[in-house]
Amino acid sequence: MTNTIVTSMLVLGGAAILSALTGITTLVAALIVSLGVIIYTFFDGLKATFFADYVNTAFIFIVVLIFVISI
Numbered sequence: 001m002t003n004t005i006v007t008s009m010l011v012l013g014g015a016a017i018l019s020a021l022t023g024i025t026t027l028v029a030a031l032i033v034s035l036g037v038i039i040y041t042f043f044d045g046l047k048a049t050f051f052a053d054y055v056n057t058a059f060i061f062i063v064v065l066i067f068v069i070s071i
Helices: 002-022 026-044 046-070
Strands: none
Touching: 002 026, 026 046
């Protein structure tokens, strides 16, 4: 049950950001986010999940370092 709630929160958050950046409706943005995850996981499997986590973590660390250095 918790995994379902967290997954829906992540999809809705991504859809809200995509909707705010592009102006498309939240429903279409949620579909695009979901299809994107399904497609890259279908083709690359678990490796794609680990790669996506690594890239997201690296991006977060770079942003944090930029803020720390600028402050």
